[in-house]
Amino acid sequence: MGEVETLEKAVAPFSLPRVPRWRSLLRSFALAKDPLPVLDATLARYGDTVELFIGGVEKSILTRDAGLTQHVLQKNSRNYAKSKFTQGFSRYVGHGLLTNEGPDWLRQRRLIQPGFHRQRVAGLTGLMQEITAETLAPLAAQAAGGGGAVAVPVHELMTRLTFRIIARSVFSTNFPEAELDRLAQLITEIQAFFVRSIRQPYLKPWFRLRGRFRYHDALSAELRALLGRYIAQRQQANAQPNATPPDDLLQMLLDVRYEDTGEPMTPDRVLDEALILLIAGHETSANALTWLIYLLAHHPEEAASIRAETEAVLAGRSPTFDDLPRLGRALYAVQEAMRLYPPAWMVDRVALADDHYQGLHIPKGTLFSLYFYGLHHDAKYWANPHEFRPARFAPGQARALQPFAYVPFGGGPRLCIGMQFALTEMQLVTLALLRQFEVEWVEGQPAVTMQPLITLRPKNDFRVRLRLR
Numbered sequence: 001m002g003e004v005e006t007l008e009k010a011v012a013p014f015s016l017p018r019v020p021r022w023r024s025l026l027r028s029f030a031l032a033k034d035p036l037p038v039l040d041a042t043l044a045r046y047g048d049t050v051e052l053f054i055g056g057v058e059k060s061i062l063t064r065d066a067g068l069t070q071h072v073l074q075k076n077s078r079n080y081a082k083s084k085f086t087q088g089f090s091r092y093v094g095h096g097l098l099t100n101e102g103p104d105w106l107r108q109r110r111l112i113q114p115g116f117h118r119q120r121v122a123g124l125t126g127l128m129q130e131i132t133a134e135t136l137a138p139l140a141a142q143a144a145g146g147g148g149a150v151a152v153p154v155h156e157l158m159t160r161l162t163f164r165i166i167a168r169s170v171f172s173t174n175f176p177e178a179e180l181d182r183l184a185q186l187i188t189e190i191q192a193f194f195v196r197s198i199r200q201p202y203l204k205p206w207f208r209l210r211g212r213f214r215y216h217d218a219l220s221a222e223l224r225a226l227l228g229r230y231i232a233q234r235q236q237a238n239a240q241p242n243a244t245p246p247d248d249l250l251q252m253l254l255d256v257r258y259e260d261t262g263e264p265m266t267p268d269r270v271l272d273e274a275l276i277l278l279i280a281g282h283e284t285s286a287n288a289l290t291w292l293i294y295l296l297a298h299h300p301e302e303a304a305s306i307r308a309e310t311e312a313v314l315a316g317r318s319p320t321f322d323d324l325p326r327l328g329r330a331l332y333a334v335q336e337a338m339r340l341y342p343p344a345w346m347v348d349r350v351a352l353a354d355d356h357y358q359g360l361h362i363p364k365g366t367l368f369s370l371y372f373y374g375l376h377h378d379a380k381y382w383a384n385p386h387e388f389r390p391a392r393f394a395p396g397q398a399r400a401l402q403p404f405a406y407v408p409f410g411g412g413p414r415l416c417i418g419m420q421f422a423l424t425e426m427q428l429v430t431l432a433l434l435r436q437f438e439v440e441w442v443e444g445q446p447a448v449t450m451q452p453l454i455t456l457r458p459k460n461d462f463r464v465r466l467r468l469r
């Protein structure tokens with residue numbers, strides 16, 4: 001048999017190309033180090049959907065086929081749960097929406113969904129703008145004192161900004177800087193370890209020997225203790241006579257009641273859900289904005305076109321939530337940045353029962369790696385897929401998009417609950433940044449490369465020069 005083995009004909013009328021186990025194993029080191037080129041090369045060689053062994057161990061179907069992605073995420077979503085990889089994450093972060101499953105997930109989703117409706121997000125617009133202004137003000141001051149420009153590390157800046165936005169949207173509290181930094185650091189460390197333990201499963205005995213699991217369990221306990229304190233403080237404050245609770249996401253979690261029982265969530269559940277919002281809601285937006293700024297620094301004509309539209313619509317005033325639909329160019333740039341650099345670059349699922357898709361037999365237990373990065377760069381779905389062309393998301397153009405070829409927020413019932421929040425946040429940040437500054441690339445930096453952990457981030461931070469306008 002050649003390098004591409006085929007599955008037993010008796011099993012299915014249609015079978016997938018299979019990357020042999022030895023080849024997967026050989027590549028697992030390269031995959032752990034730099035997955036995107038390995039996955040792209042595999043798909044270019046074998047086809048849009050292939051069977052391979054992750055880390056040389058776990059049999060999995062890797063796909064960048066929009067139809068199959070839609071089948072798994074939407075059309076037959078009931079048959080697909082998150083895989084044990086994602087569920088393993090709950091060891092560290094609990095069972096909030098992102099890591100929850102089945103009827104319990106559905107009950108929680110129905111409970112929490114109204115907290116993310118448009119109007120609720122509209123109510124957070126002021127906060128998002130305030131934090132953005134607070135973050136940009138010292139940079140403007142530095143630029144003013146430094147000849148009109150300041151060079152900034154972009155990923156660091158966007159991570160700080162988006163973490164402040166989500167932390168204040170959830171907890172309102174103006175956290176002490178050191179505590180905020182610790183929170184962010186705990187989340188980052190836990191995530192990095194989790195990704196390593198999955199991508200290099202053969203290191204598990206070594207991690208165990210070195211006490212790495214215990215160490216990260218302790219970090220997660222510290223994280224929960226920190227958040228538990230904020231929640232307890234809120235509950236104490238709410239219990240005071242004439243208390244006026246803030247209108248934030250934590251209060252939403254405390255106020256909601258299950259339809260069937262009329263009961264609130266238990267304190268532990270509130271903690272799980274609040275933590276998952278912090279985790280899901282900051283690195284994703286930070287990465288998307290980082291890549292957008294990288295792209296705008298290389299495409300000043302796009303920044304100029306966003307600015308021209310902003311000036312025409314707002315004539316110098318700050319945008320409100322209701323202005324955002326008329327400021328489409330900033331949104332298209334955000335959408336295009338997430339096409340080129342999808343923060344959720346891969347999503348996994350497992351088949352709960354046997355299934356079929358266009359003649360392909362999918363046995364129970366089949367693992368899926370839905371390769372969003374691959375979908376977003378496939379020339380079948382995109383003209384000039386590697387070029388930054390925000391206009392492809394303008395209303396007339398966007399209608400031509402194939403369903404599920406563009407999935408930065410996933411799709412189907414588990415579509416990102418924070419999508420409206422994130423789009424609003426990113427559009428506002430882009431508008432505020434471009435209103436105050438020209439964004440220029442700082443020459444002489446090493447090439448910027450991608451590091452796909454749970455989210456797709458730049459391997460090393462890079463700087464842009466913000467020049468006061």
Ligand code: HEM
Nearest residue numbers: 097098280281284285288343344409410414416417418422
């Ligand atoms: C650019 C920013 C963001 C991106 C690209 C993004 C992407 C995603 C994706 C792809 C999923 C689905 C994962 C899957 O199906 O396995 C998801 C789920 C989720 N996201 Fe986001 N997200 C972003 C921002 C946010 C924000 C700001 C929040 C919270 C305020 C948030 C909260 C969540 C939650 C709770 C889930 C789980 C939903 C469920 O399974 O019911 N996300 N996100």
